[in-house]
Amino acid sequence: MKMFFFLCVLIVGIHSNSYCYEPNHQGIRNQNQRGQENRNMLQKTIGKSVCRFACCFYKEISSRENSGNVFFSPLSISTALAMLTLGARSDTLTQILRVLSFDPREISENEIHEGYRQLMQMVNRKNEGLQLNMGNVLFVLDRLRPQDKFLSNLRNFYEGEAYPMNFKRADQAQIKINEYVAARTSGKIKDLINNLDPLTEILLISYIYFNAEWEKPFDPKYTKKSKFFVDGTKTVEVPMMFGTGLFKHGYDEQLSSTVVQMDYKGGASAFFVLPDPGKMRKLEKRLSCERISRWRTLVSKSSANLYLPKFTLYGTYNLKDILYKMGIVDVFTDKADLSGITGQPQHRISQAIHKAVVKVDETGTEAAAATGMEIVPMAVPPEIAFNRPFLGIITLEENILFMGKIVNPLQKD
Numbered sequence: 001m002k003m004f005f006f007l008c009v010l011i012v013g014i015h016s017n018s019y020c021y022e023p024n025h026q027g028i029r030n031q032n033q034r035g036q037e038n039r040n041m042l043q044k045t046i047g048k049s050v051c052r053f054a055c056c057f058y059k060e061i062s063s064r065e066n067s068g069n070v071f072f073s074p075l076s077i078s079t080a081l082a083m084l085t086l087g088a089r090s091d092t093l094t095q096i097l098r099v100l101s102f103d104p105r106e107i108s109e110n111e112i113h114e115g116y117r118q119l120m121q122m123v124n125r126k127n128e129g130l131q132l133n134m135g136n137v138l139f140v141l142d143r144l145r146p147q148d149k150f151l152s153n154l155r156n157f158y159e160g161e162a163y164p165m166n167f168k169r170a171d172q173a174q175i176k177i178n179e180y181v182a183a184r185t186s187g188k189i190k191d192l193i194n195n196l197d198p199l200t201e202i203l204l205i206s207y208i209y210f211n212a213e214w215e216k217p218f219d220p221k222y223t224k225k226s227k228f229f230v231d232g233t234k235t236v237e238v239p240m241m242f243g244t245g246l247f248k249h250g251y252d253e254q255l256s257s258t259v260v261q262m263d264y265k266g267g268a269s270a271f272f273v274l275p276d277p278g279k280m281r282k283l284e285k286r287l288s289c290e291r292i293s294r295w296r297t298l299v300s301k302s303s304a305n306l307y308l309p310k311f312t313l314y315g316t317y318n319l320k321d322i323l324y325k326m327g328i329v330d331v332f333t334d335k336a337d338l339s340g341i342t343g344q345p346q347h348r349i350s351q352a353i354h355k356a357v358v359k360v361d362e363t364g365t366e367a368a369a370a371t372g373m374e375i376v377p378m379a380v381p382p383e384i385a386f387n388r389p390f391l392g393i394i395t396l397e398e399n400i401l402f403m404g405k406i407v408n409p410l411q412k413d
Contacts, residue, residue, distance in 0.1 A: 225239060238310070268396045273392075304383070313411075
């Protein structure tokens with residue numbers, strides 16, 4: 001009965017090098033004692049920074065030649081980076097905060113961590129019809145002992161866990177880590193780590209798993225093979241789902257794009273954005289948080305014939321190069337200062353990998369048969385056919401969980 005599952009995992013491997021700096025840790029109690037209004041404000045502030053990070057990260061990926069399909073979780077990546085700031089010092093800390101769109105003059109480090117804590121609580125709460133799990137884990141070389149303060153903050157702010165690991169026996173460590181991730185992602189990612197470096201000292205993993213049902217499901221009996229225009233010359237045959245009735249949709253004049261909002265049980269929503277032929281670059285160049293926010297008021301419920309392809313995407317990214325170009329430089333070099341993790345110098349990130357999976361299909365026939373009848377105008381409804389490259393964004397309470405571009409629904413990686 002599942003329609004949509006998303007899975008993202010970020011791996012950060014830390015090797016040895018660095019300096020020392022104590023960030024401001026004052027005000028935790030005062031922060032926790034502030035009213036509900038301020039707590040909501042913090043969560044919204046983090047949500048906005050995740051959105052800005054998402055747009056910048058997307059533009060960096062899509063600007064590359066032959067980028068093809070794109071799929072990632074800005075929330076998963078930014079959470080892992082925010083976790084790193086618990087142990088980052090000096091320029092390493094400054095660079096990470098800047099790329100995460102935080103200004104230290106406007107928000108303290110404790111407020112950032114508290115905001116992420118609230119956001120994770122919201123993401124992990126129980127919702128009927130919506131399975132959403134997000135978590136973080138730290139695997140540490142068994143002869144190292146992370147600082148108690150770091151472990152405490154990891155646990156309190158990010159619900160993070162820390163496990164000792166003998167990386168020298170890389171094969172055994174790899175099996176244990178992969179089993180851990182598979183168990184927490186419902187088996188969707190079974191072989192996350194390959195060729196684990198025996199010199200690894202710290203491995204940070206951030207994962208998010210999403211599985212939900214459409215509020216308005218597609219009936220599988222109407223799914224037919226249809227052409228999808230990958231570009232001006234290439235077409236592929238894809239299973240195209242079909243739905244008719246009332247849908248939330250509208251047209252964004254500034255982006256020359258049709259926007260369709262589809263809701264899930266449990267409060268999440270997906271925005272599928274179809275640029276006019278030849279307008280994908282325009283859409284990507286002007287994509288912004290303000291524009292994404294306006295889509296909620298742009299769309300309205302009216303009748304339409306909707307065609308949406310079934311697809312499964314696998315996104316795998318070496319974050320080192322991408323984040324380096326975005327401005328996180330020192331953490332990957334001998335200038336890295338992550339001494340707040342173990343209290344010792346000589347630490348830098350050697351590996352940063354993000355993996356994501358998305359599957360879009362109909363719900364089961366039972367769910368489709370259970371939907372009620374809709375009264376629609378007698379006029380012929382407009383046709384919205386996602387039969388060429390389009391964007392997909394999934395949100396929960398206006399927080400961006402996932403972002404992607406579907407260029408070829410048949411391309412698996």
